[in-house]
Amino acid sequence: MPSDRLETPTTGNTITWDSHGRPIVPDTPIIPFIEGDGTGPDIWRAARPVIDAAVRKTYGGKKAILWLELLAGAKAQDALGCECLLPEETLEALTRYGIAIKGPLTTPVGGGFRSLNVTLRQRLDLYACIRPVRYVPGIPAPVRHPEKVDLVIFRENTEDVYAGVEWEAESPAAREILEQINARLSFEGKPLLPIDSAVGIKPMSRRNTQRLVARAIQYAADHHYDSVTLVHKGNIMKYTEGAFRDWGYQTAREMFGDLTLTEEELFADFGGKAPAGRIVIKDRIADAMFQQLLLRPEEYGVLATPNLNGDYLSDAAAAQVGGLGMAPGANVGDRCAVFEATHGSAPKYAGLDKVNPGSLILSGVEMLRFMGWDEAADLILKGLRDTIGDGIVTYDLARQMENAKEVSCSAFGAAIQSRMG
Structure with missing residues (x-):
């Protein structure tokens, strides 16, 4: 059941899927977002207006995204007052609405998950991690x-190995497994494995x-x-x-x-x-x-x-082509797709309005293409390329470029908007 902690839009429609795993997107889809940890809120505040402006300029109000915030990572812990890094209602909403976008998530040491991102992919059966790699002219490479x-x-x-099936070196479980493996290897006349090894399983x-x-x-x-x-x-x-x-x-x-x-x-x-x-x-x-x-x-x-x-x-x-700051990503299954920034959360820059939002913006481009809204995706790319072509970039790129104008995370997003038409 939907949780009363989710502020579900009162209008908008839910995306459905055809038998080939392709989304059927209404004109006003409800799309969840997860801000992410560290610099996640900064890059989301820069990226969301760019996506909204592209849709508005392209379709003149005939299409619009209705955003729904979901909680995960540190924000989920702070808001819910518990140790829950990935609430069940977040997973349920991602399943229900089908397409979402997220910032980077940090898995705290001892947090109960090997990785929040891996857990999301496995629980939602997002079996294809899709990473387009293309050069944007002007980016230092x-x-x-x-x-x-x-x-x-x-x-x-x-x-x-990302399935996470492994046992610590010298643990009883590892020793038991190694004894069975060594018995088989001995029978086959092959060299034995050290009994004090760690063990991992590689299923395919x-x-x-x-x-x-x-x-x-x-x-x-x-x-x-x-x-x-x-x-x-x-x-x-x-x-x-x-x-x-x-x-x-x-x-x-x-x-x-x-x-x-x-x-x-x-x-x-x-x-x-x-x-x-x-x-x-x-x-x-x-x-x-x-x-x-x-x-x-x-x-x-x-x-x-x-x-x-x-x-x-x-x-x-x-x-x-210039690094993860300009690298989009998506995790796609047959009934769900989550688009994401591919870099880490960079907590030391959190709240400084400094980091490059390009990865999340380009992930938004891939999300729009997945939805079939190619015209809006093309408009963002135009704005991004023209912004970089004019030498307007964030600190990570400015320090590698001559005569660049260094701007903040939010100003970079605003510059893209101003060049979209």
């Missing part, structure tokens, strides 16, 4: 040609791999990318990451057979030039993929990865 980077990374969100399943890869391929088709690359460490972990690769190819073959082809088919049947509209399915070893990102990023469009590989690669790719 550490590579010569950041404009060649145009990637979207689909990272499996519920399995791999056919179902969760295939639904991630299917969403990645569909995204590539919808957004006109010509390749989807399966990134794995299957040369070493043959039955987990190697299976991720095999299940990915199987998904492409069985679900998108008329749309996809492998690299082998590309060169054997088409001389290395893909027919218009076809998507090439590639695979790369994870460590080699880091090199490819630096040397030949233009050869890659959509990447589909297990959880840990995607975590590393998405942050590394974001660094190539």
Whole structure:
């Protein structure tokens, strides 16, 4: 049941979903937001007016977002007077309304969760972490040609080492598990594991791999990318990451057979030039993929990865185009999607109106695109690019640029609004 602690809008409509996991968005959707911890309130105060202004300018009042605040993290503890970092009514509301946006959350030491963000993804089955990585002209970047980077990374969100199944070194549970493993290894004539080791389980399943890869391929088709690359460490972990690769190819073959082809088919049947509209399915070893990102990023469009590989690669790719301050993110399932700033909460800057709100603003752009409100998303991008093009940036970018005008977090948002039309 909805909690009376939620100030639910008296007007507006709830988003529904079709059978393909796509949202059906009314003209006045109710969309929850979580401010986040640390600098979260600062960047939300800058981002929300930008999103509202873009929708208002684009649709002239015919469409509007009705915001609903939900509590999580430190704000939930302060407001509810308990140790509840992630109230059940917050999870229920996210499920009910379907699309939400959030700032960064901090998990306090000893708070009962390994990570609030991981808990959100697992409880809501947000199995696809989607990280677009694109260069905004004018942003300082550490590579010569950041404009060649145009990637979207689909990272499996519920399995791999992030499933959190592990036991402390020398604990009774770890020792019990290791004794069973060593008995099996001894029977197979393989080297034994140290009995005082910590133990972690790395689960990967056919179902969760295939639904991630299917969403990645569909995204590539919808957004006109010509390749989807399966990134794995299957040369070493043959039955987990190697299976991720095999299940990915199987998904492409069985679900998108008329749309996809492998690299082998590309060169054997088409001389290395893909027919218009076809998507090439590639695979790369994870460590080699880091090199490819630096040397030949233009050869890659959509990447589909297990959880840990995607975590590393998405942050590394974001660094190539200027860092996490300008990196949007989304966690998407079949009936729910939460868009989020990808950086941390930076508590030492909390309340100073200083940090860069670009990540959250760009996450708002991705949210609008997910809703089908592309015109409003394009307007924000125009305002953002023109603002940066005029040298108006927050401190993190100003210190790397010549002749930049350093402004506050809120002033950066206002500058974007003023350049939106």
